[in-house]
Amino acid sequence: MALRWVHLLLGGALLMPFFLLSGILVALLGDTGGVSAHGPAEQTLSFLVSLPLAAVAGLSGLVRPLSATAVRALCGVAPGRLADTPAESWSARWRTAGS
DSSP states (O other): OHHHHHHHHHHHHHHHHHHHHHHHHHHHHSTTTTSOOOSHHHHHHHHHHHHHHHHHHTTSTTHHHHHHHHHHHHHOOOGGGSOOSOOOSHHHHHHHHHO
16 A cells, blocks of 8 residues: 555656746746745746646656556556557557656
8 A cells, every 4th residue: 555655656756857847947937036936826837837848758658668667566556457668659658648
């Protein structure tokens, strides 16, 4: 059960670089004068900007084998139930990025 929580935390850890990058962009382009964005509106905007960045990174062909390995190791899924080859078609990449 604890490993399933680690799997959920892994998603947050992978989102963090995109969230920090979008926080910098919001601070530079917003009304903060280049100071980091601390208000709730700036934090929400940073989060909303970071989600498409993470989705675009999910379009890489190597994301599917990495996520399948993590799911198998952390959630106890049988090896034959997940596709673990790199995604070569765009439809497979979109499915991986959306999951």
